[in-house]
Amino acid sequence: MNDERMLIQVIVVLFLCINLLLITTFFSKEVFYTTMRYMLFAVTLMSDSMFLVVTDILLILNYSRYTIQMWFCLILYIISSLCMVVTPVTLTAMTLERYVAICLPLRHAELCSPRSTLHGILIIYSLSSLPCISFLSIILASSSSASYTQSGTCAGETFFIYTWLGDLMSAINQFYFLIMGITVVFSYVKIMRVAKAASGEDKKSTWRGLRTVGLHAFQQLLCLIQLWGPFIEAAVFKINVLLSIKVRFFNYITFILSPRCLSPLIYGLRDEMFFHAMKKIALCGLRKKH
Numbered sequence: 001m002n003d004e005r006m007l008i009q010v011i012v013v014l015f016l017c018i019n020l021l022l023i024t025t026f027f028s029k030e031v032f033y034t035t036m037r038y039m040l041f042a043v044t045l046m047s048d049s050m051f052l053v054v055t056d057i058l059l060i061l062n063y064s065r066y067t068i069q070m071w072f073c074l075i076l077y078i079i080s081s082l083c084m085v086v087t088p089v090t091l092t093a094m095t096l097e098r099y100v101a102i103c104l105p106l107r108h109a110e111l112c113s114p115r116s117t118l119h120g121i122l123i124i125y126s127l128s129s130l131p132c133i134s135f136l137s138i139i140l141a142s143s144s145s146a147s148y149t150q151s152g153t154c155a156g157e158t159f160f161i162y163t164w165l166g167d168l169m170s171a172i173n174q175f176y177f178l179i180m181g182i183t184v185v186f187s188y189v190k191i192m193r194v195a196k197a198a199s200g201e202d203k204k205s206t207w208r209g210l211r212t213v214g215l216h217a218f219q220q221l222l223c224l225i226q227l228w229g230p231f232i233e234a235a236v237f238k239i240n241v242l243l244s245i246k247v248r249f250f251n252y253i254t255f256i257l258s259p260r261c262l263s264p265l266i267y268g269l270r271d272e273m274f275f276h277a278m279k280k281i282a283l284c285g286l287r288k289k290h
Contacts (some may be wrong), residue, residue: 005063008249011257013055018060019049021075024279035099036112036120038274042096043121045086048260051083061154070147073154078132085128085176087259092180093120095216099187102209103194125137131172138165160234182219212270222259265289 015019023045025032032038040061054076061068101108110116139159152158162168191213195206237244 005060008056008059008252012052015052015257015260016049017050017146019045021278021282023049025281028277028281032274032277033061034099034114036114036117037094037248039114039117040090040097042239043096043124044090047086047090049085051080051087051256052260054080054083055252059248059252062248065153068154069149069151070158071149072153073152074136074159076147076154077159078136080133081135083130084223085131086124088176088180088220089124089128091216091220091223092183093124095184095187095213095220098209098213100215102191102206115270130178131169133171134172135159138168155233155237166234180220184213184220188217189211195216203256219259222255225255 023042024043026042027033033042034098058080059078060066097112100111102119104111139161142161172264189212191206195203195210198206233244233248236247
């Protein structure tokens with residue numbers, strides 16, 4: 001178990017260092033923070049970084065059986081829940097941006113301007129916060145204030161005091177899953193049709209966009225499966241506490257860490273302009289050390 005903890009810490013630190021390099025690269029050139037796809041990419045990086053930090057803290061607390069006050073646990077849980085939803089919603093927006101760029105190129109500059117992107121980011125956070133606001137409102141209304149000053153093990157299932165609350169949150173997550181899934185499939189099919197009809201350089205560019213949407217779809221699938229993670233863990237927790245810890249570890253590696261390593265791949269390595277800027281920053285940093 002100690003080896004597993006050490007492995008997780010190494011992976012988390014590695015991903016956070018990579019994300020920090022990518023965020024630094026994002027702010028290094030004006031073209032990045034004025035272009036929609038890069039701005040949305042930065043949103044996923046920041047959300048993923050916060051999510052990794054908070055979930056890692058929760059994982060350490062669970063492994064060590066360390067008790068904290070429930071009000072602090074609730075704050076950590078709400079932050080992780082918000083960031084958990086922000087990433088797949090942002091990926092859906094990035095998929096739509098690729099759809100507009102390839103299928104509606106004449107309207108791309110208008111629909112994907114920096115101003116429109118800022119409005120889009122506001123909508124992303126508004127939509128992502130709705131499940132958290134609903135959950136928080138129900139919890140605060142149904143629990144006494146004294147219960148939040150008590151200490152206990154910080155786990156998401158602690159707050160599912162009613163069976164129907166878990167069912168409600170599951171229904172909301174499945175609704176989000178459905179809408180985002182339909183959006184990604186619609187965009188993929190439309191881009192594929194354009195790719196088949198294109199020729200020359202347009203065909204090459206369109207197929208590259210199609211591969212990007214495909215990677216987004218796979219990344220999003222892992223993120224959306226992750227939305228069901230807390231409810232699976234809560235069900236296992238009622239059967240066997242030790243088994244629930246192992247399930248949480250598996251979910252953390254498969255559905256939390258894995259999809260977040262795809263973001264650097266999609267834009268950090270596959271995007272030529274971003275890759276060269278990132279390489280330049282990394283090499284400058286190494287030269288300064290020497």
